[in-house]
Amino acid sequence: SPDELLKVIKTTLSDKEVLSEKPRLCEEALKIIEQDLTTDSNDKDKPNTLQDRSENGLTAEKVDAEITKFGGIERILEQGKIENIMSVPEIGLAIQQVAHNLGIYEASVIYNLLYKRRTHFAHAPPGWNIGAAIGILSVIDQEPNPVIILPEGTSIETIAHEIQAVLIPGLTHQENLLLQNSKGNFVDLDRGLVFGEEVDLEER
Numbered sequence: 001s002p003d004e005l006l007k008v009i010k011t012t013l014s015d016k017e018v019l020s021e022k023p024r025l026c027e028e029a030l031k032i033i034e035q036d037l038t039t040d041s042n043d044k045d046k047p048n049t050l051q052d053r054s055e056n057g058l059t060a061e062k063v064d065a066e067i068t069k070f071g072g073i074e075r076i077l078e079q080g081k082i083e084n085i086m087s088v089p090e091i092g093l094a095i096q097q098v099a100h101n102l103g104i105y106e107a108s109v110i111y112n113l114l115y116k117r118r119t120h121f122a123h124a125p126p127g128w129n130i131g132a133a134i135g136i137l138s139v140i141d142q143e144p145n146p147v148i149i150l151p152e153g154t155s156i157e158t159i160a161h162e163i164q165a166v167l168i169p170g171l172t173h174q175e176n177l178l179l180q181n182s183k184g185n186f187v188d189l190d191r192g193l194v195f196g197e198e199v200d201l202e203e204r
Contacts, residue, residue: 050144052165055132055158057173063133067149070125073135077147080123091121094159101164101180110163117146119166124151132158134165144169 053063067073085091092107095114099107120137132154137145148162157180164176171179 050134050136050146050165050169052161052171052173052176053134054130054173055161056130058130058133063130063135066128066130066133067135070128073137073147076125076135076149077120077122077137080125080149082121082123082150085121088121090154090156090159093156094163097156097160098163098167101160110167113167114163117166119163120145120147122147122149124149132162134162 049060053060067076070076082088082091095110096107099110102110104110124132128149128151131151133149135147135149137147146166148159148166150159150162161176161180164179165171168176
């Protein structure tokens, strides 16, 4: 399942003998994501909801309520769809950052995974005030069809955060922040993620 990636990170960090074996972690992480994309969609144990749909950690209900205010996700996509994500430099840089965060050294791999996830990008409509968020266009074969909604001026780091949430649906908001802040340095990844300790994100 998608959130198995976090289990791999935790397992790797708890084993002193493999702490320096970053390539092993990267290979397993990529394998898990790709395996999830090819798993039988009828698998009842397979998570099909995104756990982190907002850069600000808002609940899915609050995100959906904001989307409804603007006529629904279909209308937001119709009016603001980014047809060519390569035309937005920040998205390309964010994809590179995600590749780095996951220890995957080919950004093309992330592009491919986003395509397999049926991911769309859209500009936020005027008046949108909850920051970057993810809408669900529809559910196909029990898989979410995500739309990453980006307000004007959204930072590269925030776009990367939303992309990670799409690629790893089992990732919570806090785990996503910790993974992002690690910047690929899993050895120094916050021990709170490993051992379930309380983490003060304000200090990060």
